[in-house]
């Protein structure tokens with residue numbers, strides 16, 4: 143499948159703002175920070191045990207239990223019960239991204255033995271927030287309910303001046319999209335656009351030129367530059383790894399070439415939990 147707009151929630155802005163203010167008092171986790179360039183943290187609202195110590199997801203098949211931070215967001219809890227078929231929910235999280243941040247293109251569930259049905263609802267965003275899937279780019283707008291096919295290579299970026307907060311719900315593997323939302327959600331209109339220009343040849347040459355200055359100390363910065371180029375120029379998520387491989391070859395440094403292969407494998411092919419490759 144690919145990303146699909148399932149509907150829209152009419153948000154009560156004042157009640158939502160009160161919940162978001164309350165989240166300022168909650169400690170977010172950086173447990174998935176390795177997927178990001180910039181600030182990317184999460185708050186688990188429902189999980190398998192109801193415990194705040196369970197931050198990483200795993201496969202389980204019981205109705206998700208509320209964690210202590212969920213007490214701070216009564217309006218969001220109400221939305222979940224009103225707009226979603228909550229028996230099928232396995233995790234609920236708030237994913238927070240800071241300005242000028244993005245994710246390294248990746249595929250999810252590689253460390254799990256099954257694939258959840260993942261839903262996003264933007265609850266704070268700006269007009270410079272984007273998502274990508276393969277070679278496509280699109281925007282999720284406030285209150286929209288999106289299925290995100292996280293088995294495809296995808297990314298997300300926040301390039302405006304404010305945070306991007308998404309409510310993210312994982313449903314039981316195999317859940318049909320027709321079984322996700324209730325009749326309380328409104329239909330929504332898709333507005334496709336891809337403002338990215340073709341990458342000029344000079345920029346492509348400049349990417350290869352980064353091989354001249356590549357080092358262990360700036361490798362992660364180079365990955366961040368390439369991940370952001372994916373949003374700025376028409377490209378596929380896999381192109382980030384193609385550009386990286388090419389500039390590493392140009393650097394002539396065997397350990398960099400090897401590391402580029404390892405991180406491509408980790409983010410897009412296979413990974414074990416807690417085994418992030420380190421250079």
Ligand SMILES: [Fe+2]
Nearest residue numbers: 248249250292
């Ligand atoms: Fe993801």
